[in-house]
Amino acid sequence: MTGRKAEAEERHGPRTAGSGRGDDTVYQPGRPPSRTAGGRLYRWGRGCARRPWWVIAGWLLLLCTAVIANRLGGGTYEDDFSLPGTPVQIGADLLEAHGGAEVRGVGSQIVLKSAAGGLSAHRRAIDATGSALARIPHVLSAAGPFTTAAAHSTDGTTGYFTIRLEEFPGRYGAAYLSRFDEAVRNLRADGVTVEYGSPLGELARPKAPERLSEVIGLGAAVVVLLIGFGSIAAAGLPLLTSVTALAVGLSVLGLLAGVCTLASESPTLATMMGLGAGLDYSLVLTTRYRHLLHTTDDPCTAAGEAMASGGRAVLIAAAAVAVALAGLCVSGVGFITTLGVAAGVTVLVAALATLSLAPALFGLLGRRIDRLHLGRATDEGIAAADLWHRWARTVGDRPWRFLAAGVLVIGTLSIPLTAMRLGHVDAGASPVEHTERRAYDLVSKAFGPGTNGPLTVVVALDPNRADKTTDTRSVAASLYGALGDTPGIASVDIPVPSADGALLVATATPETGPQDPATSELLHRVDHDTLPRALSRTGARGYVTGTTAARLTFQDVLAERLPAIVTFVVCAAFLLLLSAFRGLLVAAKAALLNLLSIGAALGVVVAVFQWGWGSSLFGVTQSVPVEPYVPILMLAIVFGLSMDYEIFLIARMREVWLRTGDNHLSVATGLASTARVITCAALVMTSVFFAFLLSTEVVTRMMALGLGVSVIIDATVIRLMLVPAAMYLFREANWWFPRGR
The missing domain is CATH 3.30.70.100 (Alpha-Beta Plaits)
Known part of the structure; x- marks a missing residue:
């Protein structure tokens, strides 16, 4: 018996599962399943593995039903920035009730520029164009440069039509712009330059190939998984599970769009979150299953045991993401709430697929999951294990140094956050090609x-x-x-x-x-x-x-409600971790470190987009403010995703703590056994996020960069340095929890 373990047992007595610790009981491999949560998950996982075709058939039926239903009854996505009770909304409602066609609806400009002779030389064509524009469906009015004095420049070379539309033009589809092209065709033939202002011009943006970001993200994930698992079958299982879940989740989202208003960014955000979380969850469970195959004769039993331990971590992780996204509802702004709902739908579907379809595939593949090797598998290799054990020992030997180094890195990255300026990113930030x-x-x-x-x-x-x-x-x-x-x-x-x-x-x-x-x-x-x-x-x-x-006004409302959202997300996450791991310091530390991670990621966003450090690499040619809803979304999403890695790490540490009562051994073993899977999962998630940097939307690029950087920071500085260093320093106090007796 080691000195640390002997001392622990002398103080507390031997630690075993269920040794008077109430719901601290965990499932123990090799023991009969109990009525605990671990036992129920064991039986569920083993049942899915023993009847794989039933489970697979159920998911295929769900997939086909959801896709067909979405095709037949799915809705469209549109932004709703209404702010009930605010002066700007009251004014808009008054215009809708009493105003004429020239002030109601959504306005957009069509800008004209004549190089020779001025616009007066083209007056007949301009008047004809105005009449043609007014006849386009959904156009309420079209005021030209000669009917509104202010719409005609003093040098006579520039002017604009002000178009009033019933709704935002994106609601009518990209093909709607062709009607305007036809209306201004004679003007262009007459030598007049015609450009569409926002929001009409957004329909003319060059689109990246459909699903390109998802394809690139999946391709990068394939490479990471193949390197991590060294087996095509093992790498393909998380991909199959996550893609299936994503298809179901997006179809469900489309059906929701048919009955309520969902923001136009909803599918993009839902894809980023659903794909990344699905790959992460499946990766964790698959890694645990492959490990258990080395010690278990029956693959179905291994699937059950993987569910009993890894499945619990996935459940808590998905709950953490859902709780964090629920914090967006505290904003009271419909646009923000719908984005949280969109991301939550695909994350929860991904968790369900991981907890049912993954164990079914385990049972179907059995030991064949390690077939089709691409060289020697390294996930259980001695070299990899030794590397992370040495790292765990190094952090344990010098916890103060690693704590100080991690805080220095996070603090440096967070410096730009103090200069963050919120504001709407307007058309002036778009590429000149638009x-x-x-x-x-x-x-x-x-x-x-x-x-x-x-x-x-x-x-x-x-x-x-x-x-x-x-x-x-x-x-x-x-x-x-x-x-x-x-x-x-x-x-x-x-x-x-x-x-x-x-x-x-x-x-x-x-x-x-x-x-x-x-x-x-x-x-x-x-x-x-x-x-x-x-x-x-x-x-x-x-x-x-x-x-x-x-x-x-939208910007002001979000800034005003940000403290309430932060308070809700932090407190809810703290209570969730407290109930899951029964450690006050563990939960408090996680909440604090997650806030530091978000601050560092937002600091990078400010440095790139607001200060312009390398912004040209992301297609932004000028300094732009941070879109008001980006910090709020990043807070909820990053907090949820950070909890994933925290839970995967702490869950393993807690298993060892409950068996041994040795904090040093728990931290070292937990870090060494999860560092590789956390790193692999972070690479997968980062690949998915960074793939969306190809978007033509500046705000989407802003979100993709912030989320990708946050995952890198969280999986390296936070999980591999600050968390273990702090837990080494706190020792047994990590796991203290008032017993009420």
């Missing part, structure tokens, strides 16, 4: 950057006013003067009453672009100073609305 970027540049040069993000001011007049005509004129004059005197406003249109006389509507053009911090300050100034001052003692109420105001 038509909305060219339209943005033409408008900025001819009219000023603020023309790309005008503010719509809506005034609800007092319905009880005595002299309606005089009062309306008085309010309009006061509003026009106050807006014109407001610092930061470049120009103001004369306020126009609605057809029913209930509203006054004016357009204010900022001096700065939509993503400039000064525009956000202007919105607050108009909301809290200009409008109350202009409308005092009139009985009227003013609101600023429009796309730019909505996005800026």
Whole structure:
């Protein structure tokens, strides 16, 4: 008996499963299954392995049913940035109820540029184009450069149509843009340059080949799995399980889109999460099964034992991700909530597939899982085992040094986080190959950057006013003067009453672009100073609305609710780990280190996209702010994924602790036995995330980089340095938990 173990047993007595520790009981390989969670998982896994064709048939039936149902009744994805109760939403609702076609719906610009003779030389073609645009389905109105004075530049060479659509054009599909191409065909033939502004121009973006990111991510995962397992059969099992789960999960998501509004980013985020989590979960279970085959004669028994130990870790890991994503509901913003639902659906389906389809495939393959070797398998190789054992001993010998080194790395990477600026990434950040970027540049040069993000001011007049005509004129004059005197406003249109006389509507053009911090300050100034001052003692109420105001308000709402989301996610994860591992310090340490991991990953995002360090590598040619919902999504997703690796590591440590009562041995054994699988899983997950850097969406690239970097940090600095170093230092206190007696 080792000195440490002897000392532990002298203090506590020999530790065995169920030695008076209540639900600390764990399943012990080689013992008859009990009524504990481990025993139930053992019986489930063994049952799936003994009847593999039934389970496989069930998943095939589920897959076919889900795919066909989605084809027949699946919905479309669209963004809903509505913010009930906010001034911007109240203003939008008033326009919808009382405004005419020229102010309702969604606005977009079609920008015209004439190099020779100015636009006046093409007036007949422009007028004909305006009539053609107005006849396109779903177009509410089309105001041209000669019908709106402000839409015609002073040098006469640049102008734009303002199109009002019933919905965001993405709802009508990419083919919808061909109707506009046909309407402006004569203008282009007449030598006029025509560019589509956002959101119409987004339909013209060059698309990467469909499913390219998924294919590349899977290809990279195949390479990692083949190297890790050294067997085609073993590498193919996690791929088969995760791809099946992803197909089912996306089909279920499509059906949900048919009954509720899901954000346009939902399929992308769901694919990233479902594919990555599915590969990770299957990898952990497959590794445990192959290990048990060396000590178990019956493959079905090995499948059951793999489920009893690894299956519990997968269950807790999936629950951790679900709890973290549930924190997005705390935001109270429908757009954010739907993204959490989308990611949660595919992660939970991936966990279900891992816990049922994987053991069925174990039973079907049996010992043939190690066939089709690509050289000597290394997952059980002596060299690999010795490497991680030496690393565990090295960290155990110098825990303070590794703790300090890890904190230094995390702290350095987190420095840019202090300068993070939230803001909407507008068309000015798109590549110049995109038509909305060219339209943005033409408008900025001819009219000023603020023309790309005008503010719509809506005034609800007092319905009880005595002299309606005089009062309306008085309010309009006061509003026009106050807006014109407001610092930061470049120009103001004369306020126009609605057809029913209930509203006054004016357009204010900022001096700065939509993503400039000064525009956000202007919105607050108009909301809290200009409008109350202009409308005092009139009985009227003013609101600023429009796309730019909505996005800026969305940013403010998320920033305001971020502390509540952080508190919920951290507390929920802490309680989950506390109930799973019965250790106060283990749970608290995990929550703190996960926050450090998120801070470091966000620091890298700020350095690349906001500071511009290497941003050209990601197709971004200028500094852009961090999209407001990116930190919130990263918080929930990274916290959930970080818990995966924490659970895989701590679960193994806890098994040894419950058997031996030796913390040093528990940490060393847990680290040595899981380091390789965690590293392999992290490489798989990182490959999936980084594959989405090929997206044409700047925000998707931002998310892909942040998530990929967070996984790398978590699997290296956090799991291989900070966690074991802290647990070595805390010793037996890691596992202390009040017993209530």
